[in-house]
Amino acid sequence: MDHCSKTSCNSSSPFDCLLFDLDDTLYSSKLGIAEALRKNIDDFLVERCGFPEDKAPSIRVELFKTYGSSLAGLRALRYDIDADDYHSFVHGRLPYDLIKPDSQLLNLLRSITQRKIIFTNSDRNHAIMALKRLGIEDCFDQIICFETMNPNLSKSSSPDEFPVLLKPSMDAMKIALRVADVDLRRTLFLDDNVRNVAAGKALGLRTALVNVPINPLVVKSKKKN
Numbered sequence: 001m002d003h004c005s006k007t008s009c010n011s012s013s014p015f016d017c018l019l020f021d022l023d024d025t026l027y028s029s030k031l032g033i034a035e036a037l038r039k040n041i042d043d044f045l046v047e048r049c050g051f052p053e054d055k056a057p058s059i060r061v062e063l064f065k066t067y068g069s070s071l072a073g074l075r076a077l078r079y080d081i082d083a084d085d086y087h088s089f090v091h092g093r094l095p096y097d098l099i100k101p102d103s104q105l106l107n108l109l110r111s112i113t114q115r116k117i118i119f120t121n122s123d124r125n126h127a128i129m130a131l132k133r134l135g136i137e138d139c140f141d142q143i144i145c146f147e148t149m150n151p152n153l154s155k156s157s158s159p160d161e162f163p164v165l166l167k168p169s170m171d172a173m174k175i176a177l178r179v180a181d182v183d184l185r186r187t188l189f190l191d192d193n194v195r196n197v198a199a200g201k202a203l204g205l206r207t208a209l210v211n212v213p214i215n216p217l218v219v220k221s222k223k224k225n
């Protein structure tokens with residue numbers, strides 16, 4: 001990495017910058033973090049919003065489908081939920097020890113000389129915690145996260161005054177790309193969510209859908225042909 005200048009290394013690459021999603025992209029969705037997160041959100045819906053326990057999972061799914069996240073949905077429905085309070089409840093108590101240092105990922109990231117940026121819908125504390133657990137917190141030039149896309153939430157006079165902005169909304173994507181200040185055509189965006197990748201592509205980013213599970217039915221039908 002040290003023997004060539006950034007410019008000469010990049011001249012052979014189509015990319016100047018890589019934008020990485022974090023959750024389920026830089027660590028596996030199978031560690032149990034996503035499962036614990038769902039449980040914490042359900043607990044939040046019951047304890048803080050008063051939804052019946054047996055309805056919480058379906059309400060969570062419905063809020064996610066309609067508004068992009070439970071927090072976004074609750075605020076849109078005028079529940080006065082403070083974002084920091086929500087994040088410390090649902091992320092702050094995650095079993096982070098399930099995320100282990102990933103030396104293979106560290107070496108891979110160290111071998112990439114281009115700018116590397118985290119672009120996540122999660123809050124900054126969660127992003128830093130997960131990156132530290134993976135041992136890759138020093139590999140990134142910038143973290144673009146929930147707070148970056150939603151700087152005005154704490155100033156709102158009512159919960160629905162400012163909609164919560166998250167990937168894949170175009171407004172959220174545009175804010176993030178403005179902050180990142182990248183050349184879209186020379187930036188590779190990696191994310192495990194197909195809608196996020198589609199939004200990035202629509203804005204002119206080069207994209208890669210990562211962590212796609214192999215669908216046995218697709219494999220089977222290909223074999224038949």
Ligand SMILES: [Mg+2]
Nearest residue numbers: 021023024192
């Ligand atoms: Mg993800």
